[in-house]
Each structure stands twice: as C-alpha cells, then as structure tokens.
Amino acid sequence: MATQSNATMDKIISLCRRRGFIFQSSEIYGGLNACYDYGPLGVELKRNIKDFWWNWMVGRRSDIVGLDASILMAPRVWEASGHVAGFTDPLVDCKVCKHRFRADMIVDPGKCPDCGGALTDIRQFNLMFKTFMGPVEDSASVVYLRPETAQGIYVNYKNVLDSSRLKIPFGIGQIGKAFRNEITTENFIFRTREFEQMEMQYFVQPGSDREWFEYWKADRQSYYQALGIHPAKVRFHEHGKDELAHYAAAAFDIQYEFPFGWKELEGIHNRTDFDLKRHQEYSGKDMIYFDEVTRERYLPYIIEASAGADRTLLCVLSDAFEEQELEKDTRTVLHFHPAIAPIKVGIFPLVKKDGMPEVARKIEAALKPHFPVFYDESGAVGRRYRRQDEIGTPFCVTVDTETLQNDTVTIRDRDTMQQERIGIDDLFQFVYGKMQV
Secondary structure, three states, X not given: OOOOOOOOHHHHHHHHHHHOOEEEOOHHHOOOOOOEEEOHHHHHHHHHHHHHXXXXXXXXXXXXXXXXXXXXXOHHHHHHHOHHHHOEEEEEEEOOOOOEEEHHHOOOOOEOOXXXXXXXXXXXXXXXXEEEOOOOOOHHHEEEEOOOOHHHHHHOHHHHHHHHOOOOOEEEEEEEEEEOOOOOOEOOOOEOOEEEEEEEEEEEXXXXXXXXXXXXXXXXXXXXXXXXXXXXXXXEEEOOOOOOOOOOOEEEEEEEEEOOEEEEEEEEEEOOOHHHHHHHHHHOOOOOEEOOOOOOEXXXXXXXXXXXXXXXXXXXXXXXXXXXXXXOOEEEEEOOOOOOOOOOEEEEEOOOOOOHHHHHHHHHHHHOOOOOEEEOOOOOHHHHHHHHHXXXXXXXXXXXXXXXXXXXXXXXXXXXXXXXXXXXXXXXXHHHHHHOO
C-alpha cells in the first residue's frame, strides 16, 4: 500500500453508495435502520474476504474442518448457553422524545442525550430475535434467530469428531449469519442487527489451553498483516477481570483504529470447558473426549477466534481508502490486497478503432473465467484509470498500437501508477502471482 488511510466515515459511506459497494436496506421505502444490502462490488469484496478467511483458517490446515449449522436451533440450546437468561443490555427510554438508549452509554445519568428530557428506570432487554415455528404462536413454538454462530459448533462437536476421525487438538470453522436486536446501532456496518460471523473453535486438552491461546493470538495477528492491514492500526486489548465474560478464563480483543476510534475487530477467548459442560448437562448427552493414546477422558477446553465479516469489510475499506492531491485533480484510491479486490483487472482499448477493441475483448474473454475483470472503452484512458482506482482494481491493461505489432500490452499498477509492457500470453500468470498471499 502507498500510504496510510485518510478516510472519514462520510467519505467511505459516500463512496460505498456511489460505486455500488453498500446500499441502505429497503431504501425506496425510507430504509430500515441498521440493515444494509451489499451491491455488485460489495458482494464481491465480502465474498473475497470470507474466502480469504476460510482458506487461512480451514483450507490450508489439516487440523481444522468446516461446518454450516442451521440458523434456527432448539430453544434449549440458548438456555444452556445462557442467552435466554443473560443475553441482555440495560435499556432506558426518554419520557419526552421517546428515544431509546443503552443505559451504560449515557454520559449524564438520568438525562436524555438527544433532548435533555428525563429517562425511565433501567430495565433489562434481551437481544435475541424471537419468532415461532409452526402454525400456532404459543410458548411451545418459540424459536430464536441465533445471536452467534458458535453454539452450532458446540452442539455438533461430537458429530464432527465421530465422523471425521479427528484427534485433539482440532478446530471447527464456520461462516454464517447471526442476529442481535441491538438497542443502539452505530457507525454504518460496524454494529448492525443482522451480520455475518467468521468463527473458529479450537478444541484442546485441559492444561494446554494457555499455550494454544498464545498460538492463536499470534496467528490472528499474522492474518491481518497478510490481509494487507497497516500493522500500526492494529493492537491487542486484554480484558480485565471486570470485562471477562462468565465463560472465559482469558480474553483479548484485536482492535483496529477505525475513523471513529479504536474498536473491536475480533475476539480471542479461552472459553475453558464451559460450553461443552453446559450442553452435556442440558442435553444429557456425553461430551467426554477419550484419548486413545493416553487413555484419558476429559471435556476439552475451547480456544475461540471470532471475527465479523462486516466489520472486517469496514476495516478493509477504512484501511485501503486514500485521497491523493495531484496537480490537476484529487485521486481517490482503494489499496485493496489483490486477493480481495472485487475487480482484478481493468481492460481498455486505447481507442475504439484499428482493431484494438477486438483484441481487448479477446483478453477479457481469456481472463474472465479465472477472476473478475472489467472492460471499459468509454472516455480518456486517464479517466478510466481513475474509475478503477476508486473501486480498488489493482491492475489496468491497455491495448495500443504496439499491441497490434507484437502482442504486448501495458499493465499499470494501481498503487505506484507505474506501467510496464508484458506479453498478452503472460497476463494470467502475472496477475495470478500478485494475488497470492
């Protein structure tokens, strides 16, 4: 990347709307608060981020396998996990303007931050979305939209273990939707009511959990460096005793310096044997692991690495964004790692004549089966470069007069703006090589 980001949230939101990364959900009806739709470029970027995570956590390893658990689960799951009784936020209402707030986010106790009116007493608000399964809406048919994906891994731990013949230590990775009826949403896609998690739960022998906890802290730090995030904008935050969740023996947040400050990007937790113990108790099913070598029986401890796909995407956008003041104009550029860029190559004929469009179209047809490309013959080449810079396309290929003579093209690097000549037959290997981590 050329320089560190000079992004603001207003600039990021404007670019996302203008270039088709992210739209407000149900916009033609006035929008639905804290719900967003990913447009043509946004869906590609998000898919690439998820693929990057999956390859890092599952694809390149032999000790981690994947899972795709159902969003709807037996209500007893959420009783065992503690979500039914304890997954709450403190809620207050303004008696004047009727706005609602999380009580722990009120700076002046008892005073509405919007209008100055008096606030109601605090009451606890459960964050799970509740619905009903079947034709009758009664207490027996209540189900919940899952507030996290981890429980689907825990309840399938024995199924995966028995069917895959894995041995401890091993992990299960999952990417999926989760839903939280947040009282207060904020900062675009940072905190929303519908979001996507990328989680890995690693099952280890008790006593080895501290070692594995440190291992995964280091691995996750390396992951963000490989993703192309500026190291100076990433840090660890250790949870103090007053911050630790009831299930955790230790916890660190990986924080990123967003335009609105340092915020959690990913959580790494030592969950001990809390989850398996609870599900064993509530389900009556044996969760004990038998080690055939040592002949020991135990409930595994779990090391969790839990990241948000939407937060990672916002981190990537914030980190990649740059405005450069040039002599004649301002250049907006997204310095995405080539592996996650929505479009890999822009393909331009220098002019719309002399056979150049035909050659450019042949290049498009040759590259398109392998990665996303964009053909553009509209306007001056400089303007076409700017359009691709703004959406983060790492390379632009131009077909010119020399191409017609020797089958070479110019390929321009987004970050340096430098150009070099390369044979048409070498284009695929050149781009593919730059995409590797």
